[in-house]
């Protein structure tokens with residue numbers, strides 16, 4: 001870490017989102033905020049989409065004289081546990097659950113976005129103009145912002161709406177394992193537009209982002225660079241590599257969810273490990289092809305094969321992720337994945353189903369469905385015009 005002068009201000013960190021992964025990441029950054037008091041304010045804010053929860057009899061926090069619904073933020077701040085989305089994991093006491101989005105992001109210099117991707121645009125629009133103009137973002141979202149007209153990274157979408165620079169974090173990171181401090185790796189991608197890692201923003205120069213002006217981080221703050229980000233996210237059980245390839249890291253995280261659905265179906269059909277490996281091989285090729293075709297100039301193809309965000313995330317997601325599990329159960333129980341999602345996930349959100357539809361709409365518009373046979377097959381099976389049994393022949397063409 002660079003040298004810290006006594007006059008430097010500390011970074012205030014906010015996690016926007018408090019689901020399964022939102023809370024696991026908030027736990028990590030709150031632990032590091034407490035460990036590095038020269039760099040970060042100790043108190044970390046976490047925005048919680050407020051809801052009422054009931055504490056069940058099997059919880060150590062069960063109180064027979066208070067069995068009614070309670071606000072999730074009160075429960076988190078009292079017991080330091082998100083009893084709905086990350087049951088059984090103790091959150092650090094310096095993590096503050098805040099039901100007010102606006103209050104939680106106020107004066108924060110580092111904003112970590114960690115929500116199911118369908119909620120991010122609305123969330124960002126409601127804090128537009130209400131954050132520090134020189135804040136920096138990290139998107140932990142696994143989704144791609146595609147519509148019929150174009151494909152954008154969520155880090156770009158967040159940056160465009162809020163007028164800030166935003167990087168990305170993604171890896172082989174099943175939240176329940178990370179939260180229980182089982183060792184894993186992750187990849188952070190961060191490359192503000194400048195020659196070198198220290199952006200002109202940090203040197204006091206305004207810099208044009210795609211649509212908006214980002215503002216310089218005042219010099220009394222430590223610059224937000226690879227070292228500071230590694231300090232914020234790296235734990236003994238969560239090993240961080242920081243790279244520059246925001247597009248590769250983001251695209252891998254989004255598209256592997258479509259592949260995980262196919263892998264779940266294959267498992268549900270009882271086709272065995274060879275079949276699952278075949279689906280993963282084709283899936284990885286299509287992920288890399290998608291990156292090349294639509295983000296070619298900016299993507300580093302090595303991310304797909306060398307980083308946790310690439311092949312490693314694909315493997316873990318196709319072994320035990322929620323998309324994989326729900327797809328597998330959908331075959332075993334003869335239900336739609338959406339039905340399984342409702343009964344199995346207790347309010348958590350699958351990203352693969354929505355991403356498969358969004359990516360297909362985009363590919364159709366480009367006339368490229370045939371170039372991505374696995375992604376296309378997943379969409380067609382979900383919408384009933386193809387069967388899982390058709391996958392082997394279709395992806396071979």
Ligand SMILES: NC(=O)C1=CN([C@@H]2O[C@H](COP(=O)(O)OP(=O)(O)OC[C@H]3O[C@@H](n4cnc5c(N)ncnc54)[C@H](O)[C@@H]3O)[C@@H](O)[C@H]2O)C=CC1
Nearest residue numbers: 018019020021022049114115116119141142174175348349
């Ligand atoms: N859970 C995991 O193992 C991992 C998830 N991710 C990614 O992280 C992102 C966030 O996922 P999770 O934290 O797991 O979320 P989740 O799947 O636990 O989703 C539930 C969250 O969505 C919130 N929510 C519901 N309705 C909302 C609304 N209208 N507006 C705003 N928030 C609302 C809930 O309050 C809750 O916090 C996703 O893109 C996911 O793919 C990445 C790595 C691991």
Ligand SMILES: O=C(CO)COP(=O)(O)O
Nearest residue numbers: 171172173174321322323
């Ligand atoms: O992204 C994940 C693991 O890295 C989790 O994937 P699921 O959303 O399918 O559980």
